[in-house]
Amino acid sequence: MSIHEIVLPETKPETEWVRGRARQKVSPTYDHASLQLELGALLRAWALPGHGRVGSEWRFRVAPPGALVRPLVPDLAYLSYAALPKDAPDDAVAAPSAPPTVAVEILSPDDRGPDVDDKIATYLAAGTAAVLVVDPHRRTITIHDREGVRTLRNGEVLRHAAVPGLAIDVGEVFRRAKR
Numbered sequence: 001m002s003i004h005e006i007v008l009p010e011t012k013p014e015t016e017w018v019r020g021r022a023r024q025k026v027s028p029t030y031d032h033a034s035l036q037l038e039l040g041a042l043l044r045a046w047a048l049p050g051h052g053r054v055g056s057e058w059r060f061r062v063a064p065p066g067a068l069v070r071p072l073v074p075d076l077a078y079l080s081y082a083a084l085p086k087d088a089p090d091d092a093v094a095a096p097s098a099p100p101t102v103a104v105e106i107l108s109p110d111d112r113g114p115d116v117d118d119k120i121a122t123y124l125a126a127g128t129a130a131v132l133v134v135d136p137h138r139r140t141i142t143i144h145d146r147e148g149v150r151t152l153r154n155g156e157v158l159r160h161a162a163v164p165g166l167a168i169d170v171g172e173v174f175r176r177a178k179r
Contacts, residue, residue: 031136034177052080064125076104099126129162
């Protein structure tokens with residue numbers, strides 16, 4: 001911690017720094033929670049054999065170049081072992097000072113577009129390879145990365161170089177989450 005870091009207390013639900021202000025995350029609905037579990041299980045099963053760590057509501061200390069370090073708490077995060085080695089100390093893993101390799105944000109009815117856009121921009125500027133924005137209402141997953149933005153729907157498969165070998169059937173994720 002330094003004068004170049006925004007430090008917020010740990011709260012339930014978590015508080016993060018978005019658009020220049022502290023913003024407490026909202027308690028999710030069943031649709032949100034179910035999608036978070038489905039996607040988290042898929043990411044974790046893929047990551048555990050040696051790719052990295054996956055966590056939900058995991059606090060990261062994110063700093064785009066020239067900006068203050070600020071806490072962001074993605075709904076799900078994957079952090080590769082290349083970014084934070086498997087043998088890293090527990091305190092470095094607890095609240096990493098590196099951005100997630102992939103951040104997943106699942107939209108809630110109370111989410112504001114400018115807040116979500118700010119988080120996406122902050123993650124990407126800090127070095128996150130991909131931000132996945134999951135929209136339970138539209139049943140889409142939008143991938144934001146350095147190449148641009150693309151939205152996937154039912155019948156399409158999510159693949160990205162940041163998670164090599166992972167393939168997520170978009171329609172199936174939403175079907176399973178509705179069970």
